[in-house]
Amino acid sequence: MKSDEVNENPAPRELWLQQKHLDYKKKKRHWRSRVMAVRGSLLILFFLVWEAGARLGWIDELLFSYPTKVFRQIWEDMASGSLWPHLGMTVGETVVGFVLGTLLGTLLAVIIWWSPFLSAVLDPYMVVFNSMPKVALGPIFIVMFGAGFTAIVVTTLSITVIITTLVVYNSFCSVDPNLVKVVRSFGASRVQEFFKVILPASFPTVVSTLKVNVGMSWVGVIVGEFLVAKSGLGYLIIYGFQVFNFTLVMSSLLIIAAVATAMYQLVVYVEKLLLSRI
Amino acid sequence: MLPVVQLKGVTHAYLGDREASLAIEDLNLNVEKGEFVSLVGPSGCGKTTLLSIIAGLLQPSRGEVSVCGRLIQGPSPEVGYMLQQDYLFPWRTILDNALLGLELTGNLNAASRSKTLELLADMGLAGKEQAYPAQLSGGMRQRVALVRTLATDPGLLLLDEPFSALDYQIKLQLEDLVSETLRRRGTTAVLVTHDLSEAIAVSSRVILLQRNPGRIRRIFEVPEDIRSTPPLYARDLPGFAELFHEVWKEMELAGRESP
Secondary structure, three states, X not given: OHHHHHHHOHHHHHHHHHHHHHHHHHHHHHHHHHHHHHHHHHHHHHHHHHHHHHXXXXXXXXXXXXXXXXXXXXXXXXXXXXXXXXHHHHHHHHXXXXXXXXXXXXXXXXXXXXXXXXXXXXXXXXHHHHHOOHHHHHHHHHHHHOOOHHHHHHHHHHHHHHHHHHHHHHHHHOOOHHHHHHHHHOOOOHHHHHHHHHHHHHHHXXXXXXXXXXXXXXXXHHHHHHHHOOOOHHHHHHHHHHOOOHHHHHHHHHXXXXXXXXXXXXXXXXXXXXXXXX | OOOOEEEEEEEEEEEOOOOEEEEEEEEXXXXXXXXXXXXXXXXXXXXXXXXXXXXXXXXXXXXXXXXXXXXXXXXXXXXEEEOOOOOOOOOOOHHHHHOHHHHHHOOOOHHHHHHHHHHHHHOOOOOOOOOOHHHOOHHHHHHHHHHHHHOOOOOEEEEEOOOOXXXXXHHHHHHHHHHHHHHHHOOEEEEEXXXXXXXXXHOOEEEEEEOOOEEEEEEEEOOHHHHOOOHHHHOOOOOHHHHHHHXXXXXXXXXXXXX
């Protein structure tokens, strides 16, 4: 019965389909705005409970500070300009550590891919170095490079390089051997094999290690600053802790969270840009 | 005239940690210019190994292989190799995929580029040059792989079951296209296949191998009338079915004698 009606008159069917589509889109929009609303409320609730808790004495105000005080501190530091050198230092160290770590790690992966002999020789050393808590090497780096920028970057590299090498080398090795056979059948050299097949085929993996490395670099930099720095956000945290100014500690944490997120999103965006060309 | 492929006493053993197994033993074979030779045999008879050896991808444990009178020591641009699947690079366009061999051999220039474009058009791929492999059907992709192999203008073409992953209808069309293209260019070809009727339909000689270890059991000459007819119609000729049964029986025997 119903199908007969539709067949006789095609216009209602079009309309019906359109209506369905609109309903679907509305439902989806609705869902999205609900997610956003709950997300926002959670954040606000968190700050409210924190503020109320500190003011009403549920938590120690001296230890945990409270949001209005923290935001005032951030605002004043920004206005007076005393925040910027610290922020710049930390961001600089992170960016250098991140870029160098990715490049060196990839380069090392290329070298051990190049020479299976070297790869076999180095394997146990890499495993040992990878399992070792790199922070323990901090004092050695400080003695070697002096307390400052270099030591912090090297600490960061010790965390990022090996993991990058392992992941990238693995992706080199998991390239479909038949794709390699194709270029070998044309008599390709090892250099050509690398640039024509291995690198483009594992490019997505290389790019996605960038994301991992951003997080790793932040760990390395903050730990490094804990150990040695005279400026930087990690230093502010340790300094605030030593003079018992927990408002300073909390505001540094908030800034780190914001900047690290921004950096991560930037890398995600770059990743999308790079991979969209494939 | 010098044969295009010359195998002299070729023996190959696969060496593993646990054991060494003989894949091919003392194999002698000549393939003349312009010939289309098929290698058939039960699985494990070393067909693909033999092809890899001729291509220079594998060094035989013993014996000599020469192509066009030159001793084979590694892959050379004179030999084109086509695999079972197309293995097009997903990050390259169709044209870039087809140009891969020219790029690798350092022969990419305006002339070779336009020749490749023509070749693509001959294969019915005009208008697809800037598409990516994922946008093409299986038959089209295999045709691109054929263009990629032919673009470097090899004197010898090695085909490793290039039609076996395709739908039956596409496979018949492609057999016609390949045998017609090779005949026109005068390219010598060696085909590995498990499809006996394909082997008889496209080639001038069918070589039956036996396994454990791999060696030539018998060589069948394909009669002139079947040889000169396009593969699709060759299957209907008198004599085709008889030859098919003869090869089939011999292959059964080979399989039974060496399990």
